[in-house]
Structures are given as structure tokens and as C-alpha cells.
Amino acid sequence: MKRIAFALLAAMILADTPPASGQPDGDAAPIFGIKIPAGYRDWRLISVAHEEGTLNDLRAILGNDIAIKAYRDGLLPFPDGAIIARIAWDYVPLAESAQAFGQPQSFVAGPPKNGVQFMVKDSKKYASTGGWGFAHFNDGKPADEAVHKTCLPCHEVAKARDLVFNRYAP
């Protein structure tokens, strides 16, 4: 009961917070017809990553409630309705940390970089692509069809984990 009361309180606070991001009425990505899910920036954290090389970014992987529950339950394949979001930012040194540590060693998220990506699970709608729809947006606009054709071939190396690269970080 206490738990439900707390959850209700949290819901009221959440309902009061202005949405941070998400354009539910924006353009849909080609091939898969996915729009940016409203409020995805408020989703819970799955994991974090750093891409070296030309991508050179710091990224966060967030999941909607269905995705988070599946991860925590160790459920594979992911159930329909699961959505995984990948946000990325420029990889920049933190000046104050260099001062604190006496050398540059802390790198933090700078401005957004390399777009925002989503994987949406719908085993019927996306049956021909492993049950997943893929979408890539740059500055809120969907990338072109050619970009979206590169998603599946790359994710197929993670076939044993239902095409999902990232594990849950405890």
C-alpha cells in the first residue's frame, strides 16, 4: 500500500514536470514509420557507453517501462511494446575536473551528437527485421532511407541477444 501511495505521489510529480523532449507529432522515420516517442528523455537508464574512433561520443541507453522490466527479468526476446532509446553527446573534457585531479581525465557529455536512435519491438509489424523497427533522428528529423537500411545488418551480430547490443548496467 505504502508502495502504491509512493508511486502515486511520484506520478503526480511526474505529471507536473514539463516534458523534456519528444515530438510525438514529428515526421516518421522511413521504412519503419517510427516517430520520436514522447518523453523518452525521462525513461530509466539501461546503460552507458563511449564510442571511440570517428563517432567519438558518450551515450546513454534508456528504456521504456516494458524494456526495463524485460531487462531486469532477464527476458529474451523482448516483448512487444519494448522501446530502447540511444542518445549521444559529444565527448568533451571537463575543465573543472582537470583542475581537481591535476590532469585532464574526466570526459563528459557535451552538445548532442550522432543523432538519437530508437528500437521498437513489434513482432508482427516488424516480423521481417527480427521483430524490431529501427529509427534514427538528427535534430528531431528522421534520417533518410539509406541510413535506415544499415541498422539491421549491424545489429545482427547481436542476434543471440535479440539484436540488442547493450546489456543492463546494474
Added chain:
Amino acid sequence: MKRIAFALLAAMILADTPPASGQPDGDAAPIFGIKIPAGYRDWRLISVAHEEGTLNDLRAILGNDIAIKAYRDGLLPFPDGAIIARIAWDYVPLAESAQAFGQPQSFVAGPPKNGVQFMVKDSKKYASTGGWGFAHFNDGKPADEAVHKTCLPCHEVAKARDLVFNRYAP
């Protein structure tokens, strides 16, 4: 109304999800008397970071609702009740990514590393330390007093941002 209904639904889902972390009845950290806040792993994301050098970890900075709202509103100093959590994991290469890209370039969160840290804002209780209480836990156990004496001197280089290193990643 739709928004409240959605929030209530979210609350029900949240109430159904087993807690991911947080031992509200665990030991309190020395000096500041802070315990691990229940459910902090479910808090929203502030930013991500990579510590090079001996720390060599990937980290996520999460905030409770008060902290997130303050960040998004650009509010400084942070209001009482704000709590910022810093989680960190080992910095490990993702094997499947190396296969997809033809070279190791993706680094992801491995097992937990370098403990979990919290900053708790209470301008009266922690008046002598800039209004912030600091806590560091390793495997759920508070670190010793000596460790907690190192928090403030380091964070003081971020005095212009209310002792908080991390900016909000949009």
C-alpha cells in the same frame, strides 16, 4: 486528464516492478549520516561520463525529481531535497561491436566499479559544507570517514555551479 491517466498507469507499472536497488535500512555514511536512497537506480538521467586514468570507468549521473527539475529550470543553487547520484561501472570493450565495426571502438558499462556516490542538498543541516552532504558506498557499505573528508575539497573547484561537476545533458 489524459496526462494524469498516463501517469497513473505509469505508477501502476512502477509499483509492479521489483526495486532495482537501494537499501533504505542500510548503514549511514560517516560525517553526513546519509543512507542509500531507496530506488535511486530508477531516477532520471542527468548526464554520463568517462573517467580515464586509474579510475577507468563509465558513469551515469542520476537525479531525483527535485534535482532534475532544478537542472531543467537552470536553478542555482539547488533547492533543499535535491539528490544527485553517481553510479560507475568498469570500462569494457563490447565484443559484438568490434565484430560489427571491424575494430574495437565501443566501450560499455561492465560490472559496478568505484562505488556509488550521493550528494544531498540540505542548506541547514549541511551549512558548513556548502549545503551539500556527501556519501560514498562500496558494495552497499559506506566508505570510511577519511574518504568522506575528500569530497568537499574536490567539489570546491565547481563552486560556481553549487559544487556540482555535471551539467545536464539535453
